Amino acid sequence: MTDPLLAVEDLRVAYPGRGFRSPDTEILHGVSLDITAGETVGLVGESGSGKTTLGRALLGLAPVTGGRILFKGEDITHADKAARRRLTRDIQVVFQDPYTSMNPNLTIEQTLTEPLRANGTSKRDALDKVATMLDAVHLPTDSLGRYPNEFSGGQRQRIAIARALTLDPSLIVCDEPVSALDLSNQRRVLDLFIEIQERTGVAYLFVSHDLAVIRHLSHRVAVLFQGDIVEWGDCDQVTARPEHPYTQRLLMAAPLPHPVKQTKHRADRQRVLAAQREAELQSGA
Known part of the structure; x- marks a missing residue:
């Protein structure tokens, strides 16, 4: 293995x-x-x-x-x-809120090239790498001169993913x-x-x-x-x-898009919760 x-x-x-x-x-x-x-x-x-x-x-x-x-x-x-x-x-990280993990005063170019430059990459090579990363996350290269507040939440998360990928x-x-x-x-x-x-x-x-x-x-x-x-x-x-009751509860809590199936899903969840509560009461008796 x-x-x-x-x-x-x-x-x-x-x-x-x-x-x-x-x-x-x-x-x-x-x-x-x-x-x-x-x-x-x-x-x-x-x-x-x-x-x-x-x-x-x-x-x-x-x-x-x-x-x-x-x-x-x-x-x-x-x-x-x-x-x-x-x-x-x-080892890199992508956070829940990409906006708070970016400096609002830096352009996307500065945000993405910063880790590369800190690791000794030349400016030209850093820009080439960043352009490749933007393409990988399906953002145009003209994004480089813009600031984080000019992007939607989904676009900012793509930028955060691009930054995480720059160092391979x-x-x-x-x-x-x-x-x-x-x-x-x-x-x-x-x-x-x-x-x-x-x-x-x-x-x-x-x-x-x-x-x-x-x-x-x-x-x-x-x-x-x-x-x-x-x-x-x-x-x-x-x-x-x-198999574990806690995982079963998590699964039951996930909504379904079909209203009839969701009604049955909710009823099944209530039955599971009631059975688990009964088992807990009996085990504590």
Whole structure:
């Protein structure tokens, strides 16, 4: 079996308590998963489940208190600033709100060439690379002289994807990248992620609260609930025939476009919830 590109082993993240002598608050309680080259692993769960915390830990932005993060076989759990700078060539991120991650005073050209220039690329080569990236995300090259506020939300997200791709990374952490978009733009951006992956072989950790989004582009899926992975496996199995009650609730919560099917879907969800509540009451008796 091929060694994973990324391996997360028994990862724990805890934040210090806010008050004097307050205990630390542990957000992740020993999370393990792996991602192979060219694969999309979907990470799904409700708000507060720890999804974003896991993504931040991979980027060195959250306090890891236990476990390991291995990237290409190297332990990067507590990588220093110099090592993290080197890792930006291989690990990039696309955030939920691309506008807040861009400097409104910089043109798109400046935004996209900045990481290349910081890594020693000449201005001419950087412009050539940026033009290629804009074409890859289906934006015209005349976008370069414009500012972020001149683009729609979907276009800004494409620019954020182009910026993440400029250094030819092996892995992109995608933190709710379509949740702020309308449905038509969501579909376009998701299809763009798939298209880019097929062309470049980049791997994604795709974080979302929406099981339908996860199902659209993931190969494997991890379901996170209150800091623990409660279900992990092949996308078709997890999103169509889930075994854990929490995943079943997530699946039942996803709306269906057909009104009659949605009515039955809602009734089925109520039956599942009632059965689970009854089982919990009996187990606590």
